[in-house]
Amino acid sequence: MSKVSMTVNGESVSGEVEGRTLLVEFLRTGLHLTGTHVGCDTSQCGACVVHVNGRPAKACTMFAMEADGAEVTTIEGIAGMDGTLSAVQQAFQDHHGLQCGFCTPGMIMSATSLLKENPKPTEQEIRQYLEGNICRCTGYHNIVKAIMAASGQDVTAVAAE
Missing domain, CATH: 1.10.150.120 ([2Fe-2S]-binding domain)
Incomplete structure (x- = not known):
């Protein structure tokens, strides 16, 4: 197990992950941010797209450890702080x-x-x-x-x- 830390939707988060833990698993299971969907696990469908350091990334083919130190935005972070839709x-x-x-x-x-x-x-x-x-x-x-x-x-x- 390794420690991973990142900023997700403007908040600093960290957790323990195995080297093989995918970013989508860390977001959904570790952080309970279930808006990012898992559709194919092969980078084909795009249901898992998040932003990593401002760029789109398919979270089903990126290891959580690759996002260590990164700024990650999920669908939950797109709306305004008051819940206003983007x-x-x-x-x-x-x-x-x-x-x-x-x-x-x-x-x-x-x-x-x-x-x-x-x-x-x-x-x-x-x-x-x-x-x-x-x-x-x-x-x-x-x-x-x-x-x-x-x-x-x-x-x-x-x-x-």
């Missing part, structure tokens, strides 16, 4: 960018990163950026629409699939 979260709600909700935390974390890098992405840029995130329900139309809305763009022209 612009991306609100847009997902307003534009029905979720159905079963399983992929939603990863989609929101990825979308937040995209908008940080590219504040006004095109529909094609959004679709390309989300290639590492799988949704089995919505067909991406409303997800793309929500991300465009969160960027302040007109969504009436978003093509239906």
Whole structure:
């Protein structure tokens, strides 16, 4: 067992982990932050996306020890301190960018990163950026629409699939 310390959603945390403990396990089991989902364990679906030092990372393929000393943000850390939804979260709600909700935390974390890098992405840029995130329900139309809305763009022209 090794000690790991990091800042998660603005709070300093630490815990004992085995070398093989994945970041997603540490977050969900060790810290009880269950918003980060485990979908595939192979880095295929994107349900586990968190931000590590401001960059998106798939927590199912990153060891907790790799995040030692890092700043980690989970879906629980995206909303405001008073519980106010972020612009991306609100847009997902307003534009029905979720159905079963399983992929939603990863989609929101990825979308937040995209908008940080590219504040006004095109529909094609959004679709390309989300290639590492799988949704089995919505067909991406409303997800793309929500991300465009969160960027302040007109969504009436978003093509239906």
